[in-house]
Amino acid sequence: MGTPHLSRRSFLATVSAGAAAATAGPLLAACGGGGSGSGGKTTIEWWDIATTEPSQSLYPQIIKAYQAAHPDVTIKITNLENEAYKAKMTAVTASGKLPDIFVTWGGGVLKQQVDAGLVEDLTARSASLASGLIPISLQAYQFGGKTYAIPHDMGMVGFWYNKRLFAKAGIKDAPPTWARLLEDVRKLKAAGITPIALAGKEKWPAHYYWSYLALRIGGTQALKQAAASNDFSAPPFVEAGRQLKALADLAPFQQGYQGAGYDAPGGEAATMGSGRAAMELMGQWAPSVQKDASGKDLGADLGFFPFPVVEGGPGTTTDVFGGGNGHALRKGAPAAAYDFLTFLINAENERKLVSSGGFMPVVKGAESAIADPNRKLVAETLAKATGFQLYLDQAFPPAVGQEVNDSVTDLIAGKKTPEQVAQAVTKTAKSQ
Incomplete structure (x- = not known):
């Protein structure tokens, strides 16, 4: 996929908090550090790129199911088109105010956010979860032996x-x-x-x-x-x-x-x-x-x-x-944010995502939900991969x-x- 336009030095330096707020508009104001709560209630800000089907329909269903089981949590999803998302993330990263949950493709972009101290280290919390994931699906989100995002889709070009x-x-x-x-x-x-x-x-x-x-x-x-x-x-x-x-x-x-x-x-x-x-x-x-x-x-x-x-x-x-899609958490995000990420790829939801035709499996064994022969070929090619390279951008x-x-x-x-x-x-x- 594409990348934000700022270099590492300018990524955090060239856009002041005020300029970033002007660029990001109401989205930045809505973000505001995320994880708002009152009276025992927690609101989770989730930024994603689910502007097309099937995720545009599936994600609200998954949110509804999670909220039904956790009535004290509200998940507020903001869907942005790919290029608009990258532009907004550049602005809010410069301001230091990331949403609680945000989609990431990993690699150099996530690494810069990690180096800036803006992203949660999920290594300890994700240890048991990671053992059930396809190993290649985690590579783009790991730096120095630590894990900073949870994948929910994996594939190849x-x-x-x-x-x-x-x-x-x-x-x-x-x-x-x-x-x-x-x-x-x-x-x-x-x-x-x-x-x-x-x-x-x-x-x-x-x-x-x-x-x-x-x-x-x-x-x-x-x-x-x-x-x-x-x-x-x-x-x-x-x-x-x-x-x-x-x-x-x-x-x-x-x-x-x-x-x-x-x-x-x-x-x-x-x-x-x-x-x-x-x-x-x-x-x-x-x-x-x-x-x-x-x-x-x-x-x-x-x-x-x-x-x-x-x-x-x-x-x-x-x-x-190729690569896939993962979700990272801002530093200090509420515990419910990570809990929701694990819910997103539980056995039931993983089957829904994979069988929808829009996602490739990240959970071991979930490839059995693939019916389309082309997507089976993609999964088989990934399973046999002898080398993997993340998108260069x-x-x-x-x-x-x-x-x-x-x-x-x-x-x-x-x-x-x-x-x-x-x-x-x-x-x-x-x-x-």
């Missing part, structure tokens, strides 16, 4: 494709290699079909391509070296840019993609869901958002395949790029993630060369 449009273009199966994918893009264009839907306006969907190509060309070791050295100028990253440029040169995206949002009307998800594009590179949530944004269901026409291998590179389809500090998103978008638009992308990301990483 891959290609979602329209089987009917593939068949119309004479493509019999999913491409196992990057070279084959480029060939299939040419076949789709020749058949008058838009090959790929992309939300160019929001930028974060574009960074998936560069990141995955670097992972395939250099393997997980290339990403580990970059994280350790803050140097993205190594050959795998430059070559990733060259391969992405080769794709962009084919003009594979829908008309007007530069101004398209992700889940907005006419955006990436709606274009894919309505059958007006053959592919999108997106996370495990894609089918439900496609349906919600387009009002249509591709049904059996929708397929999934892992990001192809790049010939000659050590990366394999078992090296997974979350794995690193916010300024680095933003530079990745900006530079990759510029590369696709022909405004930067592959070498300039690698140099720009390296320069930003070394300045942190």
